[in-house]
Amino acid sequence: xxxxxxxxxxxxxxxxxxxxxxxxxxxxxxxxxxxxxxxxxxxxxxxxxxxxxxxxxxxxxxxxxxxxxxxxxxxxxxxxxxxxxxxxxxxxxxxxxxxxxxxxxxxxxxxxxxxxxxxxxxxxxxxxxxxxxxxxxxxxxxxxxxxxxxxxxxxxxxxxxxxxxxxxxxxxxxxxxxxxxxxxxxxxxxxxxxxxxxxxxxxxxxxxxxxxxxxxxxxxxxxxxxxxxxxxxxxxxxxxxxxxxxxxxxxxxxxxxxxxxxxxxxxxxxxxx
Numbered sequence: 139x140x141x142x143x144x145x146x147x148x149x150x151x152x153x154x155x156x157x158x159x160x161x162x163x164x165x166x167x168x169x170x171x172x173x174x175x176x177x178x179x180x181x182x183x184x185x186x187x188x189x190x191x192x193x194x195x196x197x198x199x200x201x202x203x204x205x206x207x208x209x210x211x212x213x214x215x216x217x218x219x220x221x222x223x224x225x226x227x228x229x230x231x232x233x234x235x236x237x238x239x240x241x242x243x244x245x246x247x248x249x250x251x252x253x254x255x256x257x258x259x260x261x262x263x264x265x266x267x268x269x270x271x272x273x274x275x276x277x278x279x280x281x282x283x284x285x286x287x288x289x290x291x292x293x294x295x296x297x298x299x300x301x302x303x304x305x306x307x308x309x310x311x312x313x314x315x316x317x318x319x320x321x322x323x324x325x326x327x328x329x330x331x332x333x334x335x336x337x338x339x340x341x342x343x344x345x346x347x348x349x350x351x352x353x354x355x356x357x358x359x360x361x362x363x364x365x366x367x368x369x370x371x372x373x374x375x376x377x378x379x380x381x382x383x384x385x386x387x388x389x390x391x392x393x394x395x396x397x398x399x400x401x402x403x404x405x406x407x408x409x410x411x
Contacts, residue, residue: 146181151320173208183222235385237390273341277323281320310369319398354367357410
């Protein structure tokens with residue numbers, strides 16, 4: 139059992155599911171950085187590499203400055219800081235990426251998430267704060283209201299398939315991701331908070347590469363959709379800030395007893411609700 143859990147960023151897609159899983163947790167408002175819990179679950183973050191086209195300070199302010207405001211509240215207390223990170227920190231690296239793989243991110247979101255990890259580790263070691271870093275793979279499932287081509291593109295495209303709309307697919311969909319259902323992510327987080335080693339990084343995924351086109355084709359078949367898939371090249375900016383394919387090893391998570399409950403078909407069915 140996770141005692142005295144405090145969640146920062148509990149209003150988003152994953153955060154709201156975690157709040158449901160931990161109904162007794164303390165959930166901070168967006169600009170409330172006060173720390174009162176013993177176990178911190180920190181999800182505050184931007185979600186896309188495209189912010190730099192609008193405002194290059196958004197990722198820096200959100201992913202770094204806000205993190206430091208919360209960490210500053212922790213240095214005089216006995217806390218465990220559980221930081222939610224992303225597969226984006228790996229960037230161009232060997233695959234499948236494990237927790238010791240070289241991180242070579244590109245794009246402001248990816249770079250600031252990796253920088254946040256490094257700042258966190260340095261700060262926690264300096265002030266004797268215990269921590270964990272959880273790197274999520276591609277989280278999917280019903281209810282992501284902010285899905286777009288830049289964030290949770292699979293859900294965005296499946297929504298179009300449901301409506302018989304034609305869709306543009308980068309490189310013919312011949313790219314792969316490690317998809318994991320949001321409820322499986324929450325179960326994995328719970329396992330790590332209860333059993334995971336301190337001062338450790340955990341990949342959180344299903345340890346399985348799945349082609350985007352296969353997920354889209356499944357959605358089309360399940361809905362008898364009339365959508366046509368238009369194959370287009372990957373845009374230049376997308377190439378600059380994001381790798382085409384990625385999947386991660388999650389052996390340390392499996393050692394804690396994690397077994398996914400959702401397979402690819404169940405994920406697609408849930409997204410089609």
